[in-house]
Amino acid sequence: MxxxxxxxxxxxxxxxxxxxxxxxxxxxxxxxxxxxxxxxxxxxxxxxxxxxxxxxxxxxxxxxxxxxxxxxxxxxxxxxxxxxxxxxxxxxxxxxxxxxxxxxxxxxxxxxxxxxxxxxxxxxxxxxxxxxxxxxxxxxxxxxxxxxxxxxxxxxxxxxxxxxxxxxxxxxxxxxxxxxxxxxxxxxxxxxxxxxxxxxxxxxLHESKEMGDAILIQEVKNTIAKNGILVIPVFALERTQEMLYRLNSFFEEEKIRGVNVFLDSPLAIKATNIYKQYVDFYDQEAKDLIFKGDDIFDFKGFEMIKGETEKVLNAPTPKIILAGSGMFEGGKIGTYLKKYLGNPLATLLIVSFQVDGSLGKKIINGERKIKVDGKDIEINAKISTIFSFSxxxxxxxxxxxxxxxxxxxxxxxxxxxxxxxxxxxxxxxxxxxxxxxxxx
Ligand SMILES: [Zn+2]
Missing domain, CATH: 3.60.15.10 (Ribonuclease Z/Hydroxyacylglutathione hydrolase-like)
Incomplete structure (x- = not known):
């Protein structure tokens, strides 16, 4: 062989x-x-x-x-x-x-x-x-x-x-x-x-998932308190569904409320629809929630955006924006980085693995002047990371x-x-x- x-x-x-x-x-x-x-x-x-x-x-x-x-x-x-x-x-x-x-x-x-x-x-x-x-x-x-x-x-x-x-x-x-x-x-x-x-x-070694949940809830609360914008770059597969699943449970349990959440990624929306077709592949906890009548990928104030990025940009604050891609390459995320990274009321929450040399890795490493789609941007937004959602x-x-x-x-x-x-x-x-x- x-x-x-x-x-x-x-x-x-x-x-x-x-x-x-x-x-x-x-x-x-x-x-x-x-x-x-x-x-x-x-x-x-x-x-x-x-x-x-x-x-x-x-x-x-x-x-x-x-x-x-x-x-x-x-x-x-x-x-x-x-x-x-x-x-x-x-x-x-x-x-x-x-x-x-x-x-x-x-x-x-x-x-x-x-x-x-x-x-x-x-x-x-x-x-x-x-x-x-x-x-x-x-x-x-x-x-x-x-x-x-x-x-x-x-x-x-x-x-x-x-x-x-x-x-x-x-x-x-x-x-x-x-x-x-x-x-x-x-x-x-x-x-x-x-x-x-x-x-x-x-x-x-990863942080515990409880720690990740606590950071996510705190960043959402901070964003609401300062009437700001929380931008979360996500991979279309898995990370998007995981974030929606967590946000859904936080909203259902009323750990957070009073903020609109947008998902702007055509691919993530398609992937989420495929997830919905394969409930048999879920674990018992997710199956139980569905059995009780909960749509695990939907909650009050959540909206999937199909090509109307302007609508998200113009939506009132506070707001949470999940956008592709998780590695900051391609997808809709560039538009939001250009719009919000200079804004001190914004928070960029990085929840995905970043390869060496990627824009996300540079930001994690502390670079405060970066280029997005050829445009120079000075970062004034808060940068926060969660590694346990790996x-x-x-x-x-x-x-x-x-x-x-x-x-x-x-x-x-x-x-x-x-x-x-x-x-x-x-x-x-x-x-x-x-x-x-x-x-x-
Ligand atoms: Zn993989």
């Missing part, structure tokens, strides 16, 4: 692992590179897409599914195995990515790819439920388990038979942060010959999860170099380099 790494090596984007047996070649994820590594999307694959038999897709985040259109345009015609929500979310995420590349005039992962190609690609998905073993071919069986990261996210267990010996490979995908809101907590694995583990927060396990959870899986060999991927190394040292793992090849 040959294993090679084609992204997310010492960085958090571009997830793509190739497994080659004597008779089968398959990928686990085929994600887009983002931020400073974006140029790698345009480089040729170092394998032939026509020879890939199938893809296992862990979840619908762009850094896990974003190069599927490139794979397809270059001849891949195998099946893509994922959960049903992952398939639905992947479609809107890929269409949005194509649209963003056009708006920002940057090359898409494949220059000829059109909307029709992405819709065609959707026909190659085979949805699979959690927990049931599925035979892929004579030598390969798979099983999906809930990774607790976003709706439909999966851990893949893969049994590969070669020369009458069966080896079990486990791919963590992105592992959720316990307790995961809305979706179930990540499931544990009890054995693995080879384990591939993410390490986004391999060198960090949808990734922290070091302690990853260590615990790996220990329970009791793997014989570990590869540590999907983390900045320091984070991957830190986790690898504590669990005796290998941090592969980009394009590295290992034989077993």
């Amino acid at each position: 040959k294993i090679s790494f084609h992204g997310a090596c010492r960085e958090v984007t571009g997830s793509c692992i190739l497994i080659e047996t004597g008779s089968t070649k398959f990928l686990v994820d085929c994600g887009m590179f983002q931020g400073k590594s974006y140029y790698k999307n345009i480089e040729d694959f170092s394998f032939n897409p026509e020879e890939i038999d199938f893809v296992l897709l862990t979840h619908a985040h762009l850094d896990h599914c974003g190069r599927l259109p490139k794979l397809f345009m270059e001849g891949f015609r195998g099946r893509i195995y994922s959960t049903a929500p992952t398939r639905d979310l992947t479609e809107i995420i890929l269409l949005d990515a194509l649209n963003v590349s056009r708006i920002e005039k940057k090359p898409f992962v494949h220059p000829l790819c059109q909307e029709g190609d992405i819709r065609h690609l959707m026909n190659f998905f085979t949805p699979i439920d959690y927990g049931k073993k599925r035979i892929i071919n004579n030598n390969i069986e798979i099983r999906l388990k809930d990774a607790g990261h976003i709706l439909g996210s999966s851990i893949f267990e893969v049994w590969i038979k070669e020369n009458e010996i069966t080896k079990k490979l486990v791919f963590s995908g992105d592992l959720g942060n316990m307790p995961s809101p809305i979706v179930e907590d990540p499931k544990f694995i009890d054995s693995a010959d080879l384990l591939f583990i993410e390490s986004t927060y391999g060198n960090r 949808s990734h396990s922290d070091h302690g959870m990853l260590f615990d999860w790996v220990t329970k899986a009791n793997p014989k060999k570990i590869f540590v991927v999907h983390g900045e170099a320091d984070a991957s190394k830190s986790l690898a040292e504590s669990i005796n793992g290998i941090v592969p380099e980009y394009n590295a090849i290992y034989n077993f």
